[in-house]
Amino acid sequence: MLPKEKQYVHWQEGQLSRSALWLSESNQPAPARIVLVDDQTKADYAYRLACEGSALLWRGDFHNARQLLQAMARRIDQPVRRKSRKSANPTQQSISQLFHQQRQAQAQRARILGSVLLELDADYICQLRRAPELTSACQAAFGPLDEPCLIALRDLQGALGAAQWQEKGVPITGLNLSIFPHYGVFAPTRHEYVQLLLDAPLPAQHDLAFDIGTGTGLLAIILAQRGVKQVVATDINPRALTCAQENFERLKLAAVQLQQADFFPTEQPLANLIVCNPPWLPSKPSSPLEFAVYDANSNMLRGFLQGAGAYLAPQGEIWLILSDLAEHLELRSREQLLDWFAEANLTVNYRLDTQPKHGRSQDTTDPLHSARSAEITSLWCLSKN
Numbered sequence: 233m234l235p236k237e238k239q240y241v242h243w244q245e246g247q248l249s250r251s252a253l254w255l256s257e258s259n260q261p262a263p264a265r266i267v268l269v270d271d272q273t274k275a276d277y278a279y280r281l282a283c284e285g286s287a288l289l290w291r292g293d294f295h296n297a298r299q300l301l302q303a304m305a306r307r308i309d310q311p312v313r314r315k316s317r318k319s320a321n322p323t324q325q326s327i328s329q330l331f332h333q334q335r336q337a338q339a340q341r342a343r344i345l346g347s348v349l350l351e352l353d354a355d356y357i358c359q360l361r362r363a364p365e366l367t368s369a370c371q372a373a374f375g376p377l378d379e380p381c382l383i384a385l386r387d388l389q390g391a392l393g394a395a396q397w398q399e400k401g402v403p404i405t406g407l408n409l410s411i412f413p414h415y416g417v418f419a420p421t422r423h424e425y426v427q428l429l430l431d432a433p434l435p436a437q438h439d440l441a442f443d444i445g446t447g448t449g450l451l452a453i454i455l456a457q458r459g460v461k462q463v464v465a466t467d468i469n470p471r472a473l474t475c476a477q478e479n480f481e482r483l484k485l486a487a488v489q490l491q492q493a494d495f496f497p498t499e500q501p502l503a504n505l506i507v508c509n510p511p512w513l514p515s516k517p518s519s520p521l522e523f524a525v526y527d528a529n530s531n532m533l534r535g536f537l538q539g540a541g542a543y544l545a546p547q548g549e550i551w552l553i554l555s556d557l558a559e560h561l562e563l564r565s566r567e568q569l570l571d572w573f574a575e576a577n578l579t580v581n582y583r584l585d586t587q588p589k590h591g592r593s594q595d596t597t598d599p600l601h602s603a604r605s606a607e608i609t610s611l612w613c614l615s616k617n
């Protein structure tokens with residue numbers, strides 16, 4: 233990944249022309265119009281400005297900024313809930329149309345809520361009344377900052393939330409351990425698939441395994457703990473590599489190596505086992521933070537299937553972890569998936585299934601409930617023809 237080019241944002245404050253670094257992890261463009269707002273600003277007015285495309289630079293109390301954001305979120309969500317109840321009838325709209333509508337609504341929501349901005353000094357110091365200490369969370373999430381910046385309050389909240397995950401960890405059911413995710417790295421809070429990895433019989437030879445797209449390192453850890461002698465884990469996201477390294481060190485796992493790679497590691501012998509839990513929904517990610525879930529045109533899934541055979545030892549196995557939510561949303565068919573296996577000269581040895589139990593699959597007010605409640609996550613054990 234190339235380092236991002238610095239971008240500056242300019243605004244008028246009384247007689248002063250001001251400018252600062254524009255910091256947006258969700259890759260929102262620098263705002264063209266900035267309006268100053270504070271504790272006196274009414275939520276309806278702020279909401280209207282944000283809907284019209286203005287950014288709101290907060291000059292009041294820190295906690296009141298969070299309340300403004302909540303009030304704006306309520307204004308967005310109420311009509312969405314009403315609308316979605318009306319349009320939940322699948323005879324009017326196909327489920328894939330509903331999915332794309334929901335994605336658009338989410339992007340619009342993120343844009344509106346992302347328009348409440350704060351100014352921070354170098355080292356992420358916030359001069360607002362009742363502002364918390366932000367430096368350590370922001371440095372961990374965004375790296376060092378040596379000049380003032382404008383940043384969306386939502387991005388700051390993301391960094392503060394991630395710092396909590398990073399400190400407390402996510403306990404993994406079925407394994408006696410916690411995983412510590414970093415900002416911008418897929419957090420395995422839904423991890424029913426762990427049991428699939430524990431249940432699948434290891435190939436007879438298991439000297440070397442690859443974990444492609446390792447994220448926090450969870451799958452590599454399971455393989456190492458199950459007795460695979462050497463695991464090489466890759467990810468395209470540098471944050472994932474730092475995070476996985478930290479998790480391996482906490483567990484004192486010496487048998488795991490990391491490589492930053494687009495798919496497969498280089499300079500390695502052929503592997504007996506290659507595992508991958510790719511992003512599972514074929515849709516364009518709307519920000520870099522979505523790369524772990526959304527995969528435009530199933531590019532990662534197909535790239536993995538096409539490439540894996542060349543890295544696999546004779547009698548080696550591929551374990552693909554994949555949810556079928558995309559099939560229930562009519563974004564990809566089962567036939568298509570089986571065709572991709574066949575095109576890559578891969579045969580299915582067996583499949584293990586599990587049903588997600590997370591809250592969203594039980595939310596009957598969700599217009600996508602029929603798809604979410606039918607979701608199955610599978611471990612496909614594949615081998616070369």
Ligand SMILES: C[S@@+](CC[C@H](N)C(=O)[O-])C[C@H]1O[C@@H](n2cnc3c(N)ncnc32)[C@H](O)[C@@H]1O
Nearest residue numbers: 418445446447467468469494495509510511524
């Ligand atoms: C759904 S997450 C899975 C993370 C982890 N394996 C787990 O099961 O918790 C998908 C991961 O694939 C990574 N990824 C996406 N495209 C990739 C590519 N072309 N090469 C390597 N990793 C990639 C993402 O950065 C992300 O960490």
